[in-house]
Amino acid sequence: MTLRFDKLGVVIAAIVAYAAFAAPFATFRANRIVPGQARSILEALPATTGTLLLAIIVVAALIALFRTPLALRLAASVVALAALALLIGVAGTFLTPAGNTFARISPASGFWILIFAFTLLLADVLTRLNLSPLARVGVLVAVSAAIGLLLISGSWNDLSILKEYANRADSFWAEGSKHVTLALGSLAAAVIVGLPLGILCHRVERLRAGVLNVLNIIQTIPSIALFGLLIAPLGWVATHVPGAAALGIRGIGTAPAFVALFLYSLLPVVANTVVGLAGVPRAANDAARGMGMTDRQRLFGVEFPLAFPVILTGIRIVLVQNIGLATIAALIGGGGFGVFVFQGVGQTAMDLVLLGAVPTVALAFAAAIILDAVIEMTATKRRVETA
């Protein structure tokens, strides 16, 4: 058997070599805001564990470097990622001086680059395996469960990001639920308003260009400005419309954030509804008319199901975008994970930034995978049905 290089493997092996031997694995800081000192893998872990981790990394990189069976590459990436995830927690415990509650241990660039390299390998294997949508969601669930177990087991408790979490556990969940409510609530409102608006734009051609242009222009207003601009009109509504204040409508806080996200969400929903309906084959419509279907029956029985995957794509764009934009709501007192990000930037406490940024990225990522799977399933179902 001759060994041949895998092109991607060469890139991955080079990244791994740099990260494992030249970049710091963990950072030690005497307290949460002083500059850190770098620790390599062998310095950050007990001698045997450190050597074991290096061995795992080198073997996994070699498996990636040469053309090897997919199953082996899958195993290599999973084992390497699991070892890294487990041992960064061990490094946290090992580096924290006994009884010291001020010292902070955080993963350093080497750790993140190693995670990136092996995730790249895993992503490549998963892409080549061409998993079915359900299997992809399964992988997502398995990975989330593994991370959840690690969190519950407490093996990461000595890492700085979890120390920040321990100090704000209550507000973390409160802001988290605000974040999700903002992102999902504004999406729901945008779908309720955007779908009929899209259908109307599809039926009434004169409306189409006007509505889409207005929505396009709203998208060009920078998010922080739009959030700010809504403070005044909502403040006016709160003081002048009876009952509005009781509903929680206020100039600052959640209300302007909700309205801003709603306005940003409208364009993808309306535009994709229009595009989806326009893409319904004329033959399908003619057949429906020929069968004597009324306009309403045609809309719900023929046009809507056929346009559904395209509309769903719009919803995916909106959801991922909203989860990201909801971080900015914190600037106007709207809450969400952005609270930690901006507090962290203000105090130059990067662990606090991570506490806000990591859950946001994870949420957006999970939302994208789940909705992509749903889109693919509805699209294949359609193809099977029309075939």
Added chain:
Amino acid sequence: MKAWLPSLLRLALVVLLVAFVTNPGWFEPLLKPLTENNAPVIYNQGSLLTLTLLHLRTVLIATIAATIVAVALAILVTRPAGAEFLPLSRSLVNIGQTFPPVAVLALAVPAVGFGEKPTLIALFLYGLLPIFENALTGLTTLPANVVEAARGAGMTGWQRLTKVELPLSAPIILGGIRLSVVISLATATIGSTVAAKTLGEVIIAGLLSNNLAFILQGGLIVAALAVLIYDGLSAIERYTARRMGREAE
């Protein structure tokens, strides 16, 4: 609608924008009702013109860098030698799009410090994706007969790339650049949360001092820039598309 009306509106917008950033004082009476307690009406901690130019410069640098890298990557993965990277690069682009700009910005700060640098990194990363995706679409949907003809005429791989494939993909790549610029113009304002000198500074000053006039002027300048640049790039795109005989997106 008459054909000259959009051009006239655009011209009016340009004149208004230039007048506003060079002589904001003229517009003071218009914005006056938005302020309370005799707060300053026009941003007074720096010149609007300088901030606008710095904002544009940040976006320009990031877009140029993103264009070079994204197009180079797209060329690489569409060559036979790089074909192995194509599926992976597609999934990476998909994953990359789920990263919120604020998170990228905040996470870049520990690596490069406050100021313009983290903003440039965030804009660069965020700008990569639309350009890469469009360049990929452009290079993979070339009419097969044209590419075959170029091959038949004895062109080398490099000649085919520079004389046939890239010019034919230009309108679609431009479409990606247009998207990327519009996103960057808005995202650059968030850069001011990490002390970058952009128009976001005006908006954030407004948010902090509860001054609606500041928020409005900052927001409107950025929106006007985005609309004008979007229009300009669309026009260039249509022009190249007509020359190449391809439909722009």
